[in-house]
Amino acid sequence: MSAIAPPLALLAELSHRCPLRCPYCSNPLELERAGAELDQATWQRVLSEAAALGALQVHFSGGEPLVRRDLAALVRHAASVGLYSNLITSGVLLDAARLAELVEAGLEHVQLSFQDTEAASADRIAGLAGAHQKKLAVAALVRAAGLPLTVNAVMHRQNLERLPEMIELALKLGAGRLEVAHVQYYGWALVNRRALLPTEAQLERATAVVAEARTRLKGVLTIDYVVPDYYARRPKACMGGWGRQFLNISPAGKVLPCHAAESLPGFDFPSVRTASLAEIWERSTLFNRFRGTEWMPEPCRSCDRREIDWGGCRCQAFALTGDVARTDPACALAPDRAMLDRLREADAAAPAGDFTYRQIGAARAPAET
Numbered sequence: 343m344s345a346i347a348p349p350l351a352l353l354a355e356l357s358h359r360c361p362l363r364c365p366y367c368s369n370p371l372e373l374e375r376a377g378a379e380l381d382q383a384t385w386q387r388v389l390s391e392a393a394a395l396g397a398l399q400v401h402f403s404g405g406e407p408l409v410r411r412d413l414a415a416l417v418r419h420a421a422s423v424g425l426y427s428n429l430i431t432s433g434v435l436l437d438a439a440r441l442a443e444l445v446e447a448g449l450e451h452v453q454l455s456f457q458d459t460e461a462a463s464a465d466r467i468a469g470l471a472g473a474h475q476k477k478l479a480v481a482a483l484v485r486a487a488g489l490p491l492t493v494n495a496v497m498h499r500q501n502l503e504r505l506p507e508m509i510e511l512a513l514k515l516g517a518g519r520l521e522v523a524h525v526q527y528y529g530w531a532l533v534n535r536r537a538l539l540p541t542e543a544q545l546e547r548a549t550a551v552v553a554e555a556r557t558r559l560k561g562v563l564t565i566d567y568v569v570p571d572y573y574a575r576r577p578k579a580c581m582g583g584w585g586r587q588f589l590n591i592s593p594a595g596k597v598l599p600c601h602a603a604e605s606l607p608g609f610d611f612p613s614v615r616t617a618s619l620a621e622i623w624e625r626s627t628l629f630n631r632f633r634g635t636e637w638m639p640e641p642c643r644s645c646d647r648r649e650i651d652w653g654g655c656r657c658q659a660f661a662l663t664g665d666v667a668r669t670d671p672a673c674a675l676a677p678d679r680a681m682l683d684r685l686r687e688a689d690a691a692a693p694a695g696d697f698t699y700r701q702i703g704a705a706r707a708p709a710e711t
């Protein structure tokens with residue numbers, strides 16, 4: 343086998359604790375409790391190992407990474423080993439003093455999530471009163487501290503009509519980048535698919551809004567936009583391909599190719615508690631299982647996009663077909679695509695219903711998959 347290229351980035355999920363309860367949260371349904379979290383010394387070793395392996399960036403995430411009192415110490419350590427630090431946060435626990443501490447430690451970028459542009463709707467989606475107002479204040483603090491800001495807007499059936507306002511909000515807050523992140527349906531979002539899946543008409547309007555804004559705001563605001571899988575003709579290259587660019591570390595130390603991989607059956611998930619990152623990245627069964635193209639079934643095996651999208655998302659393939667090695671049903675060429683089309687049409691035509699909020703013990707199986 344040819345040498346395995348190093349990862350580009352490490353997603354460090356410091357904790358699953360979070361004051362918000364978003365119904366599309368990418369955390370697993372079985373949330374880790376605080377007592378299971380890695381300690382500061384272990385995270386610092388992991389950051390050193392990631393840098394030695396060749397990673398360039400660390401994204402501090404969660405849950406809410408600010409629940410960790412040692413976050414500044416971890417940012418400082420990341421800087422000392424040459425990793426670029428990005429904070430992915432809901433913002434509600436950030437204040438000027440904490441931000442100053444992080445900037446002094448070497449934090450280089452903040453990615454702040456927004457649930458909507460209208461406070462009442464945003465707070466309802468977040469499951470926390472007052473969250474939206476707090477986020478507006480935090481965005482101003484981040485810009486005043488001189489840090490680049492990315493607005494992460496998770497869009498779905500219940501807020502997609504306000505995408506033009508979201509673009510204006512990102513501009514007003516001084517963001518350099520806006521991620522228009524359509525919900526993708528695994529984990530909590532799969533549980534809430536009926537409440538979140540947009541209609542085709544909504545999606546078409548949103549895509550036109552982004553196209554117009556990208557032209558108008560060229561050089562001012564970069565807008566990232568990916569069509570939701572359920573409406574795509576071809577899947578996205580999930581995490582840039584399995585085991586190609588990203589390492590995800592769970593709060594308890596499991597090392598995963600993506601944040602949803604804990605949902606997959608039949609794996610012993612490797613842990614930083616018992617192995618080095620290099621051993622796991624290069625030699626673990628988990629990381630090698632879907633790396634490259636050898637594992638692929640038809641039609642991927644003989645498809646000219648196989649090294650572009652890498653067969654799509656393994657977690658989605660498993661969630662919808664029960665077989666982790668199937669072609670992602672988000673691909674129009676997949677044998678299971680008709681099933682995904684039926685689910686989409688049924689959900690988009692049904693009333694949205696209530697959210698199942700993200701919280702320990704709240705998840706139930708989706709109504710139909």
Ligand code: SF4
Binds near residue numbers: 363366367405431
């Ligand atoms: S998606 Fe919402 S609930 Fe999940 S970690 Fe982010 S802010 Fe917290």
Ligand code: SF4
Binds near residue numbers: 653
């Ligand atoms: S057949 Fe496989 S490789 Fe080809 S576009 Fe679909 S998912 Fe991608």
